[in-house]
Amino acid sequence: MRPSNRRWHLSGLLLWAVLGFAAPVRAALPLPEMSHTLTLLSPKKPARDFSLPDLDGKPHKLSDYRGKVVLVNFWATWCPPCRREMPSMERLSQRLQDQPFVILAINQQEEADQVFVFTGQLDPAPTFPILFDRDSTVSHAWGVLGLPTSFIVDKQGRVVYRAMGGREFDHPEIEQTIRALLK
Amino acid sequence: MKAACSLCLCACLVAPALSHAAEYIHNRDPDSGLLAWKKADRGFSLELIQLLPDHVAALYSSRGLPPAVVDSIRGYCVFGSVAQNQSGGTLSYRVADWRYVTPDGRQHRLKTKPEWVAEWKKLGSDFGWSILPATMTFDIGDWAQGFTTVQLPPGSHFDLIYSWRHHGKRYTGTFENLVCAPEQSPVAP
Numbered sequence: 001m002r003p004s005n006r007r008w009h010l011s012g013l014l015l016w017a018v019l020g021f022a023a024p025v026r027a028a029l030p031l032p033e034m035s036h037t038l039t040l041l042s043p044k045k046p047a048r049d050f051s052l053p054d055l056d057g058k059p060h061k062l063s064d065y066r067g068k069v070v071l072v073n074f075w076a077t078w079c080p081p082c083r084r085e086m087p088s089m090e091r092l093s094q095r096l097q098d099q100p101f102v103i104l105a106i107n108q109q110e111e112a113d114q115v116f117v118f119t120g121q122l123d124p125a126p127t128f129p130i131l132f133d134r135d136s137t138v139s140h141a142w143g144v145l146g147l148p149t150s151f152i153v154d155k156q157g158r159v160v161y162r163a164m165g166g167r168e169f170d171h172p173e174i175e176q177t178i179r180a181l182l183k
Numbered sequence: 184m185k186a187a188c189s190l191c192l193c194a195c196l197v198a199p200a201l202s203h204a205a206e207y208i209h210n211r212d213p214d215s216g217l218l219a220w221k222k223a224d225r226g227f228s229l230e231l232i233q234l235l236p237d238h239v240a241a242l243y244s245s246r247g248l249p250p251a252v253v254d255s256i257r258g259y260c261v262f263g264s265v266a267q268n269q270s271g272g273t274l275s276y277r278v279a280d281w282r283y284v285t286p287d288g289r290q291h292r293l294k295t296k297p298e299w300v301a302e303w304k305k306l307g308s309d310f311g312w313s314i315l316p317a318t319m320t321f322d323i324g325d326w327a328q329g330f331t332t333v334q335l336p337p338g339s340h341f342d343l344i345y346s347w348r349h350h351g352k353r354y355t356g357t358f359e360n361l362v363c364a365p366e367q368s369p370v371a372p
Contacts, residue, residue: 032228032230032265032267032326032328033267035323035324035325035326036324037322037323037324038324039322039323039324039325076312078242078313079312079328080328081326081328108312109309109310109312136309136312145316145318145319145327146312146315146316146319146327146328146329147312147328162322163324163325164319164321164322164325164326164327165267165324165325165326165327165328166326167324
């Protein structure tokens, strides 16, 4: 790596680190509030199926999770609200671990190394599958305009809720909404 | 220094005689010296945060994007931006409707995300996720984050006229005297 490139690379890592936690580069405005509302979609349309690899290269097909409630989350490591909401997704996953509930976190246009470094910094670290949509084919098919965007798919494979922007997924209201779908 | 900088923070409520109350915050970070602005008005909140040109170039360069992509954004003044629906209903915005006004009084369009993506695809890449979505229809609690780009040199001053729609009505807001980040950090390391 040329010295100038190395400088850019290191600066880039610094930028991602500080953007995620708001400090100097954010110029110290309060972080945007992470809401806990979900938009109920009507009509309930069938979720577009996909098959994407996880960190180990194992493919995950959405339709294989039929009969479970699935939180589909589109994200990237450099996206500050994505970073902020992911621990709440893991806490939700742990609370519902005895339920037919799955989180599929679909990373956009990044490599396994970048994701691996990022997830190692999280507390709690995610135990749910992280999938790779390297050319954003799936996110575009799902109509995603910005990151993060999340959808909740019901047991029948229909998209029932949507959230644009970061959420506190372990908020009681969201947990209650998902528990209602699990009945 | 910190005491002096804390004076830069002002949160102003528009006179209660008006039919709405707007919140305006202008802040200088004491550590980086960078500026940020936030306006919340009639259900729509927009926040703009100065980003140093080197940091923006670093973000794109460290993605492994072609140098031409990194160079393409160098001529732009880039702000981190957060658009948020704080209303109790549906709200939408369209960056193509927004204008920045230079000191000579001329209004200019902002380059939108689809325009960046089209340019970057020709250069062999697509990192459009970094740019503030060009159009959004927010439901309750929704928000979006991304870069807002203005084709001006570092340190330039300008106004930004932005708009949004809520309950079928179009609203307009203005940030006056926004400043592009300087070429180098205003605070010595």
